Amino acid sequence: MELVFKHVNVEVDKKLILNNVSGLASPGELLAVMGPSGAGKSTLLNTIAGRIPLSSGTITVNGHSITKDLRRKLCYVLQQDIFFSSLTLRETLQFTAKIRLPDKMSNEQITSKVDEIIQDLDLTRCVDTIMGDVWMRGLSGGEKKRASIACELVTDPVMILLDEPTSGLDYSTAFSLIEMLRSYARDHNKTVVTTIHQPSSSIFYQFHKLLLISDGELAYFGDTGKVVDFFHKADVSMDSHYNPADFILEKLKEDEKTRLKIVSAMDQMRNSSNWPVKLRSSEDLLDDEIQPETAPPADIMMEQPYNEKDSVRVSLIELDKTDDNTQDQKWPTGFITQYTQLTLRGFKTSKSQIFSKFKLIETVTLTIIVSLIWFQLPRTEETLRDRMGLLFYMGMHLGFTPLFDTVIAFPLERMVITKERLAGWYRLSAYYLAKMTSELVLILIQPLIFITIIYWCVGLNGVSSYYATLGTLCLHSLAGQSVGLFLGIVSMDIRKGMTQATIYIMVTMLLGGFYTRSLPVWLDWMKHLSFQWYTFSALLYLEFYDGPDLRCAVRTAVSESQFSTCLDSNSTSIPSSEVLQFYSINYPYWTYILPLFAFIFIFRIAGYFILKFKQKPNQAK
Ligand SMILES: Nc1ncnc2c1ncn2[C@@H]1O[C@H](COP(=O)(O)OP(=O)(O)OP(=O)(O)O)[C@@H](O)[C@H]1O
Numbered sequence: 236m237e238l239v240f241k242h243v244n245v246e247v248d249k250k251l252i253l254n255n256v257s258g259l260a261s262p263g264e265l266l267a268v269m270g271p272s273g274a275g276k277s278t279l280l281n282t283i284a285g286r287i288p289l290s291s292g293t294i295t296v297n298g299h300s301i302t303k304d305l306r307r308k309l310c311y312v313l314q315q316d317i318f319f320s321s322l323t324l325r326e327t328l329q330f331t332a333k334i335r336l337p338d339k340m341s342n343e344q345i346t347s348k349v350d351e352i353i354q355d356l357d358l359t360r361c362v363d364t365i366m367g368d369v370w371m372r373g374l375s376g377g378e379k380k381r382a383s384i385a386c387e388l389v390t391d392p393v394m395i396l397l398d399e400p401t402s403g404l405d406y407s408t409a410f411s412l413i414e415m416l417r418s419y420a421r422d423h424n425k426t427v428v429t430t431i432h433q434p435s436s437s438i439f440y441q442f443h444k445l446l447l448i449s450d451g452e453l454a455y456f457g458d459t460g461k462v463v464d465f466f467h468k469a470d471v472s473m474d475s476h477y478n479p480a481d482f483i484l485e486k487l488k489e490d491e492k493t494r495l496k497i498v499s500a501m502d503q504m505r506n507s508s509n510w511p512v513k514l515r516s517s518e519d520l521l522d523d524e525i526q527p528e529t530a531p532p533a534d535i536m537m538e539q540p541y542n543e544k545d546s547v548r549v550s551l552i553e554l555d556k557t558d559d560n561t562q563d564q565k566w567p568t569g570f571i572t573q574y575t576q577l578t579l580r581g582f583k584t585s586k587s588q589i590f591s592k593f594k595l596i597e598t599v600t601l602t603i604i605v606s607l608i609w610f611q612l613p614r615t616e617e618t619l620r621d622r623m624g625l626l627f628y629m630g631m632h633l634g635f636t637p638l639f640d641t642v643i644a645f646p647l648e649r650m651v652i653t654k655e656r657l658a659g660w661y662r663l664s665a666y667y668l669a670k671m672t673s674e675l676v677l678i679l680i681q682p683l684i685f686i687t688i689i690y691w692c693v694g695l696n697g698v699s700s701y702y703a704t705l706g707t708l709c710l711h712s713l714a715g716q717s718v719g720l721f722l723g724i725v726s727m728d729i730r731k732g733m734t735q736a737t738i739y740i741m742v743t744m745l746l747g748g749f750y751t752r753s754l755p756v757w758l759d760w761m762k763h764l765s766f767q768w769y770t771f772s773a774l775l776y777l778e779f780y781d782g783p784d785l786r787c788a789v790r791t792a793v794s795e796s797q798f799s800t801c802l803d804s805n806s807t808s809i810p811s812s813e814v815l816q817f818y819s820i821n822y823p824y825w826t827y828i829l830p831l832f833a834f835i836f837i838f839r840i841a842g843y844f845i846l847k848f849k850q851k852p853n854q855a856k
Pocket residue numbers: 247248250252270271272273274275276277278279
């Protein structure tokens with residue numbers, strides 16, 4: 236499809252970032268957008284992709300203004316490669332294809348599409364390698380970049396926008412990437428627009444067209460091969476041994492006088508007959524638009540004569556087709572597909588976190604130590620405090636670990652989600668529900684192992700109380716995770732999140748009912764804000780309700796029992812129920828459990844809405 240942007244002005248915060256920029260990109264060709272840093276290259280790409288609004292000017296594709304549907308048919312490869320690091324390249328591509336290709340495509344079709352792209356982008360060697368990140372070795376920089384491009388190509392986009400695809404790559408990798416893009420554009424008749432920083436001259440001449448921006452103004456648009464000539468004519472000449480790409484950028488940055496010379500030479504050219512008809516001012520264009528296909532391509536500037544009527548016609552048919560298919564369909568796939576695919580991916584990513592070596596070591600070490608410390612605890616008044624300590628500790632470990640893990644994990648996950656949501660892959664609700672589902676099973680595995688071993692090693696109340704304790708602590712873990720997710724969403728940054736989480740945890744712990752059971756009256760209400768308090772109360776209930784009696788403390792000269800039963804009568808044991816009374820656990824079990832559900836739901840729902848409205852991803856920066 237032919238992309239034409241004319242007289243594009245973009246203003247951000249009252250600052251004119253793009254000033255009357257025009258250009259076009261034709262199917263089968265590569266357009267390079269170059270300019271010094273801060274010139275407005277990314278802004279131009281963002282504007283074409285529809286992520287920054289135009290202040291004035293027009294952007295059309297085959298003569299039609301870009302609609303939302305059409306925008307879904309163009310792809311945008313961001314400068315950073317953002318992925319879930321633990322997934323392999325094939326998993327990543329399969330997920331992308333399944334969530335972005337229409338539901339009616341069969342699995343075989345999707346797989347063959349993915350295979351085709353893996354071939355096209357020469358990624359066969361690393362399909363089973365994990366994506367990796369700074370901590371985990373995975374794909375190399377160049378492979379990752381190609382993976383980013385591959386993720387965009389699965390949908391067979393009509394146009395490909397790339398922001399600095401070669402930065403961070405060595406010369407030969409960069410060269411082969413651009414060469415690959417060039418042959419892809421030619422073979423599949425795609426329009427490719429890419430910003431590029433400091434290309435070598437051989438990379439530079441791979442591009443058919445060049446658009447130069449300087450301080451938001453157009454400094455050149457036309458054939459790449461003619462830019463040096465243009466500079467000559469503008470009275471800015473180049474030594475013969477120079478790399479033209481270095482030369483033009485150097486000149487644009489040299490001083491204001493040279494820059495103005497170039498910009499005004501460009502202005503002159505825009506008013507000359509050399510300037511493409513399609514980029515002329517709007518009055519000229521009105522005649523032109525009546526018959527967009529038959530308009531003579533009267534531009535001498537184009538090196539190859541404009542002979543791609545056929546391709547234009549083909550893509551116009553394509554355009555009609557897309558209009559039919561996706562007119563009122565906001566998402567490429569239905570909710571169910573999105574939910575299923577996101578759940579599967581969520582399962583894979585959280586599996587690698589939860590079953591990681593470190594997690595395993597943590598669980599095993601803590602389980603062993605706790606079992607040894609409290610092994611077969613005698614049921615006596617003297618060890619009452621130990622028993623409570625154990626119950627409190629279980630709550631602390633199983634509540635705060637998921638809380639911390641989530642606070643740390645979410646900001647990284649958010650980057651991927653933001654990228655995908657900006658490109659309109661799926662609904663937020665599908666993602667959020669899928670996240671809850673995929674993590675549910677995994678988050679409960681840890682309590683299951685931990686509690687089962689410890690409960691019987693220590694010798695707590697009994698079988699039915701074991702199951703209830705397990706259930707309570709699973710809810711407790713979920714409540715901790717909900718709070719963590721909420722804090723992660725609110726802070727959006729690991730360090731801020733950790734600080735908030737630490738404050739919350741410390742306060743929650745103090746109010747949790749173990750360190751002090753008699754808070755000052757004016758502070759007492761605050762314990763209700765602590766999910767640890769509810770869990771601890773519920774655990775005490777389960778341990779002492781209907782449990783075996785406790786042996787009274789041995790009376791000595793300096794101490795005696797705290798329980799009246801032991802003091803008054805000759806009884807040597809304390810009924811469990813008296814312990815409950817002593818610690819003011821006076822309400823039925825469910826009154827301690829219900830608030831945990833409230834914690835789970837309120838924090839998750841609040842997190843969803845904050846994600847949806849407050850932290851709306853605005854720009855891909
Ligand atoms: N939200 C914003 N508010 C104010 N100024 C902005 C905003 N976004 C971008 N700018 C400014 O717009 C100009 C162009 O930014 P842009 O990111 O498009 O540059 P660039 O050409 O891509 O640079 P680089 O080569 O360094 O990536 C810069 O001067 C930048 O500071």
